[in-house]
Amino acid sequence: MSNLVDLETIQPFDVWGDAVRARKVEGERITLAVVELARNAMVPEHRHEAEQVGIVIEGSVTFTIDGETRDLGPGGTWRILSNRPHTVQAGPEGAVAIDVFTPIRADWERYELLAPRPPVWPRQAGTP
Amino acid sequence: MSNLVDLETIQPFDVWGDAVRARKVEGERITLAVVELARNAMVPEHRHEAEQVGIVIEGSVTFTIDGETRDLGPGGTWRILSNRPHTVQAGPEGAVAIDVFTPIRADWERYELLAPRPPVWPRQAGTP
Numbered sequence: 001m002s003n004l005v006d007l008e009t010i011q012p013f014d015v016w017g018d019a020v021r022a023r024k025v026e027g028e029r030i031t032l033a034v035v036e037l038a039r040n041a042m043v044p045e046h047r048h049e050a051e052q053v054g055i056v057i058e059g060s061v062t063f064t065i066d067g068e069t070r071d072l073g074p075g076g077t078w079r080i081l082s083n084r085p086h087t088v089q090a091g092p093e094g095a096v097a098i099d100v101f102t103p104i105r106a107d108w109e110r111y112e113l114l115a116p117r118p119p120v121w122p123r124q125a126g127t128p
Numbered sequence: 129m130s131n132l133v134d135l136e137t138i139q140p141f142d143v144w145g146d147a148v149r150a151r152k153v154e155g156e157r158i159t160l161a162v163v164e165l166a167r168n169a170m171v172p173e174h175r176h177e178a179e180q181v182g183i184v185i186e187g188s189v190t191f192t193i194d195g196e197t198r199d200l201g202p203g204g205t206w207r208i209l210s211n212r213p214h215t216v217q218a219g220p221e222g223a224v225a226i227d228v229f230t231p232i233r234a235d236w237e238r239y240e241l242l243a244p245r246p247p248v249w250p251r252q253a254g255t256p
Contacts, residue, residue, distance in 0.1 A: 002196065003196060003206060003207045004196060004197075004198040004206055005204075005207075006200070006205070007183070007204070007205060008203060010205075025183070025205045025206075026181075027180075027181050027208075028209060029230050030180075030181045032182070032183065034183070051155045051156060051158055052158075053154075053158045053228070055160065055162070055226065068130065068131060068132060069132075070132040074250035075134055075135035076134055076135070077132070077134070077135060077138075077160070078131060078132055079131045079154070079155050080155070081131075081156060100160055100228040102157050102230040119203065121202075121203070122201075
Protein backbone atom coordinates (compact mmCIF):
# COMPACT_ATOMS: atom_id res chain seq x y z
CA MET A 1 0.00 0.00 0.00
CA SER A 2 1.37 3.38 -0.97
CA ASN A 3 2.29 5.94 1.66
CA LEU A 4 1.54 8.76 -0.83
CA VAL A 5 -2.13 8.99 -1.79
CA ASP A 6 -4.39 11.63 -3.35
CA LEU A 7 -7.47 12.50 -1.32
CA GLU A 8 -9.74 12.12 -4.35
CA THR A 9 -8.88 8.41 -4.55
CA ILE A 10 -9.81 7.72 -0.91
CA GLN A 11 -13.30 6.32 -0.32
CA PRO A 12 -15.40 8.45 2.05
CA PHE A 13 -17.65 7.27 4.88
CA ASP A 14 -20.46 8.91 6.86
CA VAL A 15 -19.65 9.73 10.49
CA TRP A 16 -22.82 11.51 11.69
CA GLY A 17 -25.37 10.58 9.06
CA ASP A 18 -24.57 12.02 5.64
CA ALA A 19 -24.18 15.52 7.12
CA VAL A 20 -20.63 14.71 8.24
CA ARG A 21 -18.57 12.73 5.76
CA ALA A 22 -14.88 11.90 6.12
CA ARG A 23 -11.92 10.46 4.26
CA LYS A 24 -9.00 9.24 6.36
CA VAL A 25 -5.29 8.62 6.15
CA GLU A 26 -4.07 6.42 8.95
CA GLY A 27 -0.74 5.38 10.35
CA GLU A 28 -0.18 3.11 13.32
CA ARG A 29 -0.83 5.89 15.83
CA ILE A 30 -2.55 8.75 13.95
CA THR A 31 -5.84 9.11 12.08
CA LEU A 32 -5.93 12.21 9.85
CA ALA A 33 -9.44 12.89 8.55
CA VAL A 34 -10.60 15.40 5.95
CA VAL A 35 -14.15 16.05 7.12
CA GLU A 36 -16.93 17.56 5.03
CA LEU A 37 -19.74 19.14 7.04
CA ALA A 38 -22.99 19.94 5.24
CA ARG A 39 -24.66 23.35 5.66
CA ASN A 40 -25.63 23.84 9.31
CA ALA A 41 -24.58 20.26 10.15
CA MET A 42 -24.71 19.65 13.90
CA VAL A 43 -22.35 17.29 15.69
CA PRO A 44 -23.90 16.91 19.15
CA GLU A 45 -21.79 16.94 22.30
CA HIS A 46 -19.60 13.88 22.51
CA ARG A 47 -16.24 12.79 23.90
CA HIS A 48 -13.66 10.11 23.19
CA GLU A 49 -10.44 8.83 24.62
CA ALA A 50 -8.43 9.91 21.58
CA GLU A 51 -6.88 13.37 21.70
CA GLN A 52 -8.06 15.50 18.76
CA VAL A 53 -6.54 18.55 17.06
CA GLY A 54 -7.96 20.20 13.95
CA ILE A 55 -8.28 23.17 11.62
CA VAL A 56 -10.89 24.64 9.28
CA ILE A 57 -9.90 24.51 5.60
CA GLU A 58 -13.01 26.06 4.01
CA GLY A 59 -16.29 27.47 5.29
CA SER A 60 -17.05 28.06 8.96
CA VAL A 61 -17.94 26.22 12.15
CA THR A 62 -18.98 27.10 15.67
CA PHE A 63 -16.95 24.98 18.05
CA THR A 64 -17.54 24.40 21.75
CA ILE A 65 -14.94 22.65 23.95
CA ASP A 66 -15.40 22.33 27.68
CA GLY A 67 -17.82 25.27 27.72
CA GLU A 68 -15.70 27.61 25.53
CA THR A 69 -17.41 28.57 22.24
CA ARG A 70 -15.89 30.27 19.16
CA ASP A 71 -16.82 30.87 15.54
CA LEU A 72 -13.96 29.74 13.29
CA GLY A 73 -13.24 30.26 9.60
CA PRO A 74 -10.32 28.96 7.50
CA GLY A 75 -7.25 28.70 9.73
CA GLY A 76 -9.34 28.38 12.91
CA THR A 77 -7.95 25.59 15.11
CA TRP A 78 -9.04 23.41 18.02
CA ARG A 79 -7.31 21.23 20.59
CA ILE A 80 -9.36 18.68 22.47
CA LEU A 81 -7.59 16.73 25.18
CA SER A 82 -8.69 13.19 25.96
CA ASN A 83 -12.33 12.76 26.99
CA ARG A 84 -13.22 16.48 26.89
CA PRO A 85 -16.78 17.17 25.74
CA HIS A 86 -17.09 19.02 22.44
CA THR A 87 -19.75 20.14 19.97
CA VAL A 88 -19.52 21.49 16.43
CA GLN A 89 -22.02 23.20 14.18
CA ALA A 90 -21.21 24.06 10.57
CA GLY A 91 -22.09 27.49 9.24
CA PRO A 92 -24.66 28.17 6.51
CA GLU A 93 -22.18 27.31 3.72
CA GLY A 94 -20.92 24.14 5.40
CA ALA A 95 -17.26 23.48 6.08
CA VAL A 96 -14.27 21.30 5.28
CA ALA A 97 -11.97 20.60 8.22
CA ILE A 98 -8.97 18.47 9.04
CA ASP A 99 -9.23 16.49 12.27
CA VAL A 100 -6.39 14.40 13.63
CA PHE A 101 -6.56 11.85 16.41
CA THR A 102 -4.21 9.72 18.47
CA PRO A 103 -4.62 6.87 19.08
CA ILE A 104 -6.28 5.97 15.77
CA ARG A 105 -10.09 5.99 15.59
CA ALA A 106 -10.52 2.21 15.51
CA ASP A 107 -14.24 2.80 16.21
CA TRP A 108 -14.52 4.32 12.70
CA GLU A 109 -13.76 0.96 11.11
CA ARG A 110 -17.42 0.03 11.53
CA TYR A 111 -18.47 2.67 8.98
CA GLU A 112 -19.17 1.41 5.50
CA LEU A 113 -17.00 2.91 2.79
CA LEU A 114 -18.96 4.76 0.09
CA ALA A 115 -18.16 4.74 -3.60
CA PRO A 116 -15.35 7.11 -4.57
CA ARG A 117 -16.59 10.60 -5.42
CA PRO A 118 -14.94 14.00 -5.80
CA PRO A 119 -14.15 15.66 -2.48
CA VAL A 120 -15.70 19.07 -1.68
CA TRP A 121 -12.12 20.30 -1.20
CA PRO A 122 -9.88 20.53 -3.11
CA ARG A 123 -12.32 21.33 -5.88
CA GLN A 124 -11.58 19.17 -8.90
CA ALA A 125 -10.92 20.75 -12.29
CA GLY A 126 -14.15 20.86 -14.27
CA THR A 127 -16.52 20.62 -11.26
CA PRO A 128 -18.77 23.54 -10.29
CA MET B 129 -4.97 29.13 27.43
CA SER B 130 -7.72 28.85 24.87
CA ASN B 131 -8.32 25.60 23.02
CA LEU B 132 -9.74 27.56 20.04
CA VAL B 133 -7.13 29.70 18.28
CA ASP B 134 -6.86 31.39 14.88
CA LEU B 135 -3.73 30.48 12.92
CA GLU B 136 -2.94 34.12 12.20
CA THR B 137 -2.40 34.78 15.92
CA ILE B 138 0.12 31.92 16.32
CA GLN B 139 3.81 32.92 16.18
CA PRO B 140 5.76 31.08 13.48
CA PHE B 141 9.23 29.55 13.75
CA ASP B 142 11.81 28.43 11.19
CA VAL B 143 12.34 24.66 10.92
CA TRP B 144 14.86 24.35 8.05
CA GLY B 145 16.23 27.87 7.73
CA ASP B 146 13.63 30.38 6.60
CA ALA B 147 12.65 28.18 3.64
CA VAL B 148 10.45 26.04 5.88
CA ARG B 149 8.41 27.96 8.43
CA ALA B 150 5.76 26.48 10.73
CA ARG B 151 3.03 27.40 13.17
CA LYS B 152 1.89 24.70 15.56
CA VAL B 153 -1.09 23.69 17.66
CA GLU B 154 -0.18 21.15 20.28
CA GLY B 155 -2.03 18.88 22.66
CA GLU B 156 -0.45 16.43 25.07
CA ARG B 157 0.14 13.82 22.36
CA ILE B 158 -0.24 15.56 18.97
CA THR B 159 1.63 18.37 17.22
CA LEU B 160 -0.33 19.81 14.27
CA ALA B 161 1.85 22.12 12.17
CA VAL B 162 0.85 24.39 9.30
CA VAL B 163 4.07 24.46 7.30
CA GLU B 164 5.00 27.06 4.68
CA LEU B 165 7.61 25.91 2.17
CA ALA B 166 9.30 28.56 0.04
CA ARG B 167 9.65 28.07 -3.72
CA ASN B 168 11.79 25.00 -4.43
CA ALA B 169 12.54 24.60 -0.71
CA MET B 170 14.40 21.34 -0.06
CA VAL B 171 14.03 19.35 3.15
CA PRO B 172 16.87 16.83 2.99
CA GLU B 173 16.37 13.20 3.97
CA HIS B 174 15.73 12.84 7.66
CA ARG B 175 13.87 10.59 10.09
CA HIS B 176 12.40 10.87 13.57
CA GLU B 177 10.75 8.66 16.13
CA ALA B 178 7.42 10.49 15.83
CA GLU B 179 4.92 9.11 13.33
CA GLN B 180 3.94 11.77 10.77
CA VAL B 181 0.89 12.15 8.55
CA GLY B 182 0.19 15.17 6.34
CA ILE B 183 -1.57 16.81 3.41
CA VAL B 184 -0.87 19.57 0.90
CA ILE B 185 -3.18 22.58 1.27
CA GLU B 186 -1.76 24.84 -1.48
CA GLY B 187 0.99 24.57 -4.06
CA SER B 188 2.93 21.39 -4.76
CA VAL B 189 5.65 19.16 -3.33
CA THR B 190 7.64 16.15 -4.40
CA PHE B 191 7.68 13.68 -1.54
CA THR B 192 9.91 10.64 -1.09
CA ILE B 193 9.28 8.08 1.66
CA ASP B 194 11.31 4.91 1.91
CA GLY B 195 12.29 5.13 -1.76
CA GLU B 196 8.76 5.88 -3.12
CA THR B 197 8.50 9.30 -4.82
CA ARG B 198 5.36 11.21 -5.87
CA ASP B 199 4.42 14.71 -6.96
CA LEU B 200 1.52 15.97 -4.84
CA GLY B 201 -0.78 18.97 -5.17
CA PRO B 202 -3.63 20.10 -2.89
CA GLY B 203 -5.19 17.02 -1.29
CA GLY B 204 -2.03 14.95 -1.72
CA THR B 205 -1.27 13.01 1.48
CA TRP B 206 1.62 11.18 3.14
CA ARG B 207 2.00 8.68 5.93
CA ILE B 208 5.41 8.22 7.51
CA LEU B 209 5.74 5.51 10.13
CA SER B 210 8.26 5.92 12.93
CA ASN B 211 11.88 6.37 11.87
CA ARG B 212 11.26 6.02 8.11
CA PRO B 213 13.52 8.21 5.96
CA HIS B 214 11.73 10.96 4.01
CA THR B 215 12.56 13.92 1.79
CA VAL B 216 10.44 16.81 0.52
CA GLN B 217 10.98 19.39 -2.17
CA ALA B 218 8.52 22.21 -2.77
CA GLY B 219 7.48 23.06 -6.30
CA PRO B 220 8.26 26.33 -8.10
CA GLU B 221 5.35 28.15 -6.41
CA GLY B 222 6.12 26.82 -2.93
CA ALA B 223 3.57 25.01 -0.80
CA VAL B 224 1.52 25.11 2.37
CA ALA B 225 1.05 21.75 4.07
CA ILE B 226 -0.36 20.37 7.29
CA ASP B 227 1.89 17.92 9.12
CA VAL B 228 0.83 16.09 12.25
CA PHE B 229 3.01 14.14 14.62
CA THR B 230 2.67 11.86 17.60
CA PRO B 231 4.30 12.01 20.06
CA ILE B 232 4.64 15.81 20.05
CA ARG B 233 7.75 17.35 18.47
CA ALA B 234 9.44 18.34 21.73
CA ASP B 235 12.63 18.92 19.69
CA TRP B 236 10.90 21.90 18.03
CA GLU B 237 10.81 23.76 21.34
CA ARG B 238 14.39 24.87 20.68
CA TYR B 239 13.28 27.05 17.75
CA GLU B 240 12.87 30.73 18.46
CA LEU B 241 9.39 32.12 17.89
CA LEU B 242 9.26 34.90 15.30
CA ALA B 243 7.09 37.99 15.48
CA PRO B 244 3.49 37.39 14.43
CA ARG B 245 2.92 37.86 10.70
CA PRO B 246 0.15 36.94 8.28
CA PRO B 247 0.25 33.29 7.23
CA VAL B 248 0.64 32.42 3.53
CA TRP B 249 -2.60 30.45 3.91
CA PRO B 250 -5.34 31.33 4.54
CA ARG B 251 -4.75 34.55 2.66
CA GLN B 252 -5.80 37.49 4.80
CA ALA B 253 -8.33 40.00 3.51
CA GLY B 254 -6.46 42.94 2.00
CA THR B 255 -3.14 41.14 1.41
CA PRO B 256 -1.89 40.43 -2.12
